Amino acid sequence: MRRLLSHPSLVIGLVATVIFLVIGLLSLVWTPYPIEQIDIGRRYLGPSAAHWLGTDNLGRDLASLLMSGTWTSFLVAAVAVAIGVGLGVPLGLAAVAWGGAVEWLVLRLTDFVFAFPAVIVAILITALIGPGAINAIVAIGIFNIPVFARVARGGALSIATLDFVAAGRLAGLGRAMIAWRHLLPNIMSLIIVQGTIQTSLGILAEAGLSYIGLGTQPPATSLGLMLRDAQGVFLIHPWLTLVPGLAIVLIVIALNIAGDGLRDAIDPRLRQGNPNVLA
């Protein structure tokens, strides 16, 4: 634990991420003003005691919108990462445990998904079920599957050749059991690191999809949607673009340095004097 805390970028990244996460979570139970409450009389107000970050073009409180938007962004990204981990990791492990045709199939499937731009899939989903946060989650989730499949396979490959795996096999464990008991625990650190990075990419992707109108729909809000609403008046009220824009930048930076720090801290290959896992 001390080793983790001695890593400055990890601490900064984690603290910043947790702050944003708490702000987002808080919006579930409390925001200064209800976000769907429109009050035309108080639109375009600057920051003040009543409205910490001012109000937008419909008189909604920008601080409340930011809190709620941050939550939407985290939620979409986290669910999408969960989809990626839930489907991608078993696929990657199966590729290693069974090898042969299974491995070939998994690798070709990941190639196939990588070949599609995320936006095209999002447009496709919009055409089928209409735009919305679910659409964004599914589109981003689909793109997380091959990422995690590759990471899981890469990590598991190097472990599968080690002696303790062979010992397990001799002891009569089946392929699925080896993958579950021996491969998965040893690649968890890789998956956690990748999960952090993918969450930040997911937040960016959600902002992008909402910005082009395929993601979150009003009256719900997201950081990308706030940017979209503000861009028409950018020259007159630049503040409205700055707030969600800066929030996206800060969240993504926080998650990225947290991910970097985590990797440095828990990736065994980078750790000194710990010979028992990997040579």
Add this chain to the structure above:
Amino acid sequence: MNKTIKAFGLALVLTTALAGMAMAQPTEVRIGVALEPPALDPTAGAAEAIDIVVYQNVFEGLTRIDQTGAVQPGLAESWTISEDGLTYTFKLHDGVTFHDGTSFDAEDVKFSFERILAADSTNAHPEFYKPITSITVIDPLTIELKLDRPIGRFLFDLGRGDAVIVAPESADNNANEPIGTGPFAFVQWDKGSRVILEAYGPYWGEPVHLTKASYVFIGDTATMTNALLAGDIDGTNNFATDALAVFEGNPQFNVLVGTTEGETILSTNNKKPPFDNLKVRQAMAHALDRQAIIDGTTNGYGAPIGAPFAPHNPYYVDLTATYPHDLEAAKALLAEAGLPDGFSATLKLPPVAYARTSGQIIASQFAEVGIKLELINVEWAQWLEDVYTNKDFDLTIVSHVEPFDIGNYANPDYYFGYDNPEFQALIEKLNGTTDEAVRKDLAIEAQTILANDAVNGYLFELAQTGVWNAKLTGMWQNSPIEGLVLRDIAWTE
């Protein structure tokens, strides 16, 4: 030595030529418009975007509507109307040609109206021309139209984009390659980008000032703002009011604020429960706070309306107080209708700023009386199919931009499904009346019925907020008919 002189001479000629080019008056105009038309045939589509490009520019009708909304001679240089108001005889202009070189005569007029009245007509408004019972070519430059009843606004209806004259040789291709008789000929349409028109040399009428006009399609306000500031376009007929402040007070631009025929309404599916209940519609009308909608959507540039009728029309009567903003009254009416806790409905929003923004405001206002709206953003093609054609909607927000389109409410098959025989009889009577004073009384009665019945939520009359290069003149400040007429536009020093 000789070479030097030659080179010097050449340089001199070049410099003079360049200077000459710089001095010459520009004769091209590039206009930004928000919506790209789905096709370019104004006689086969309801979209305003079609008329913006071609009306009075590429195509002309027998009459034309001028900037004040008055009827002027178009392809017909004069006409006579019989005593009983049933027979119109038009004298056509001589020497008119279509842009493909074919000549224009009475047969083309006959063809155009027969096309509108045909059983398989794709015209958006055949009802305006239904009363025509016979079309007779008297000689190549004279045509006679007979009606089954007098129509007060027949000459105006002839000047609409729906009734422009097309040629039998080219009519089928007009959607993609429009060929008309107007001062501008169609050159090319780069789909998704722009339409280019060029002045038509042999034009029969007064020559136009411009040699070339491009319509550039820019859907997004920020891009439009930048294009105007950078000089990539010379103006736009309708700029988003949100960002209008960028150009107000800038001497390089001329901001033209005028009126349009666009009544923006919360269109309600009158055939679908609970909207078939008058009390529910009245409750919705009470729940609307028009001023907030106008301020939030148009920055105060729209005029409130209490019936689907343009405030600048001489027949207008102010009915905005019929159902004032009153949440208690709204709740009471909902309770009377058996919905004390309100209800849920969907609100389909086409991709225009006035609809998307006012939709959010209305959802917030309706929430206060317990009506929960789910906002569904749709594209135009989807809107036209789902809402306008298949009537599959609860509520939608749209601007009805045709002049004097109150008659739509007399069509029980129109998409919002208002079926009131009393109103239909009234419109029938109004259409058949030519006496101005009586027409006015009937129009006021019609507006009052629609206001009391709260057929739709009447929101506001769209303003036209043009932003143009300060050196351009001749743009229409008001828009009494759908279109962006290039005829008088010119560059000045």
